Amino acid sequence: MFNPPVIAVVDDEEAIRDALSDLLLVMGYTCRAFDRAEAFLASDAPDRFDCLITDIRMPGISGLELLQQLKAKGSTVPVIIVTSVTDPLIRSRALESGAHAYLTKPVTDDVLLQSLKTALPDRDIPGDDEERPADA
Template sequence: MSQFPVIAIVDDDEGIRDALSDLLAVSGFASLAYDGAASFLSEYPARRFDCLITDIRMPGMTGIELIELLHDTGQSLPTVILTSIVDERAHARSAALGAHAWLTKPVTDERLLAALASAIHTQLPHSDFKP
């Protein structure tokens, strides 16, 4: 089992997945990247994650549909939305479903890492983790 927080990255853009994986690795996180909601769901909840980073627009199931499914099935996985779209309805819906942050691409490393740390501390209240 990893001693680092484990982050699931769900984004259909391979470059984004690779960049996020690299950033997380040098920032003290472990991560697994998925090209869409279906590939993520094939491993979740059997695999433990401390947080989910997801895009909104993806082929098949959208990021909003993914967090709706998790919410509707009682899964409490802290979620950070990382997207290039500006959609107030989707933003409001993600907040209503409990998403911890909505970040618009491009985002600074510092802002993303702060959102992850906040989401993880919410999930793990006694954690000493600090990025």
């Protein structure tokens, strides 16, 4: 039985949260959205997610601080940053802190989905079978 990866989306902008959540659900992922990093950290167990997609600029704890807190606690959950922040120093800090990918908005669906595939190499990814030729 197929057990889709569970993705957490943390973004303070409702429209972005909804768009990302809708895309993930349509693609066959299980998704849970949070409007702040604090809400994500207060959830039952952040490590129950297979991947985290977060913005950088949010009220309270930023996406970079969230990433750093998770890594400091020993979390191995891959983190994909999706942000409008194009500052090379922040990008560098995020990647050095362990972000799997740093994507700048607007992000195409294909780029985001490819980042999820590389973040979750050992998981069955929704839609993967559609990419293989029928006679393979």
